[in-house]
Amino acid sequence: MAKSKESKLPKLGLLYMDYVLRFFDKSNFKGWPDKIEIVTYHWKNDKARFIREVKRKKIDVLVGNIPATAYETFREIARELPNVRFMPSMDTQFSNKSKENVTRFAWKYDLPIPKTYIYYKKDNATKFLKKCDYPKIIKKSYGPSNYGGYFVHKVDSPKEAISLFKEKKYYPQYFQDFVPMEADIRVMLIGHKPVCAFWRRAPEGEWLTNTSQGGSMDYMDVPKNVLDLAVKTSKAAKAEYWACDIAYGKDGKVRILECATAFAAFPYIRDWIGQYIMWNLSDGRFNMPHMPMFNWEELGKINPDLLRTMRNITFGKYNPSYDGAYFGNKKRVYGDAKKYIHELDEEYQVLNIQARDSEEWPSEKWNYQDNYKTTKLRDIPTTDIISDDESVDSPQAKTIELDKQEMIKILKSVKGIGNKKAKEILNQFSMVELVDIFETKSKKIRDEITWFNKDLSKKLNSEWKNFKSKI
Ligand SMILES: Nc1ncnc2c1ncn2[C@@H]1O[C@H](COP(=O)(O)OP(=O)(O)O)[C@@H](O)[C@H]1O
C-alpha cells in the first residue's frame, strides 16, 4: 500500500506531435497530484525550441511514443536532455522506426523471426534474388504501416521480385522467407505482463492476416508459447509497455512479425499503462491496477463499442478466504498443466522497469538508412501509428487527426481528382510521403503520375494549406 507522502514525485510531461494521434492524455494518469506538462513537437526545425520548452518546464520524465519519421531527431533530442527520462526510452523505441530495426533487435537478442534479408546494395540483392528459394515476402521497411499489409507483397520468382523492387523502389531492400501461418497474434504487455491478446486470422485461402482485408479476430486460448515469446521480447526491449505481433506457424513455431511501443489500444489499456507509470515513478506510492491473466478473454466478450467507453477497469485480487473470486477459482489448461489463473499471475508478474543509463542503439552505428543514403527522409510529419486493421479493435482511428479517409477527402476536394484518381495517388504514395510532398511542395507526384499536371499540383497544395488552417 501507499508509502510516505513525503517523497517528491518527478515532473511528468506528455510528448505530443502535430498530426500524430495521442496515445495518452492526462486522464490516463488519474490521481497524479501534480501538474502534468504537455510538450508538442511541431516537426521541421523544431528541435531547439522543443528542447528549450522541456527545460523551461523542468520536466523529469517525458512520456510518449515517437513515430518512425521523428525517431532519429528524438535520439538527438534525448542526447541534449541527458537528465530527462524518456519513457519508453529511445532504445526501447528503436523498433518503432522500421522493420529493419525490428529485425536487428531480434537478431541481437536471438528472438525468432522469419528469416530476413536486408540489402543496401542493389547488385547484391539482385544477385541473391536470382538464386534464392521462393516464395518470398517483400516489405517496405520504413514508413507508415497505416495500411496494414499494404506494403507487404508475396513474390514467387526472381522475375517478380526484381520487377517489384523496380516498381516500388523500396530501400533498403527488405524481404523474408514466406512462413505459412495459422494466424498472427497481437499481445500487449505492461511491465512485461501480458494484459491483452487476440488472434487475427486470414480469410479462407488468403495469407494476409489483417482484419481489414476481411480476416477475423478472437481473444480465446492464446497459446503459452506465444505469450512467453511476447514476454521475452518485451524484456529484451526493457519496455514499460509493448505490443508484439507473433506469427503462429502451421509448423507450430512462433515468430515475431512486428513489435513496438506504438500501437492501438482501448482507453482502459491506456489507463492501465498510465497507472503503471505512476506506480513505476512513485516508488510504490500509487497502486498498480490488478490485471489478471486472461482478463482479455472476458473483456473480449463485451461489445467493442461499449468497451471503448469503459475506463479504469480493475479486478479484485485473489484472496484464499473468499471463494467467490472469479479469477481465483478458475482453472485452465495452460501449456502442459492445468492451473489457477492466480497462479499464472505469479508466473507473469508486472515488473518495475528501470531507467537506462547508457545508449544501446546509438545512431552512429545503427542508423543504416541515413548512414548509407544520401537523401534523408526523416523528420517529416507522419500518421503511422494506426493501421486500418487496428481500427477494428481500436477507438483511435476515429479520433486520428489525419487518416486515410481524410487524405482522400483532401485529394478529392481538388477539381479534376475523383475517387479513382485519389485512390491511384494513395496507391503510389504513403501518407508520410504525401504529407512530405505537400510540406516541401515537391514535384514527386508529377514525376510519377502522368495525368497529374502542374495545375492539379497547385490546387492540391492550396487544399493542403486549407486543411492545415482548420486543424
Ligand atoms: N514472412 C511472412 N510470411 C508469411 N506471411 C507474412 C510474412 N510477413 C508478414 N506476413 C503477413 O503480412 C501481414 C503484414 O505484415 P507485417 O510485417 O505485419 O506488416 P504491416 O502490418 O506493417 O503491413 C502479417 O500480418 C502477415 O499476415
Ligand SMILES: [Mg+2]
Ligand atoms: Mg502488421
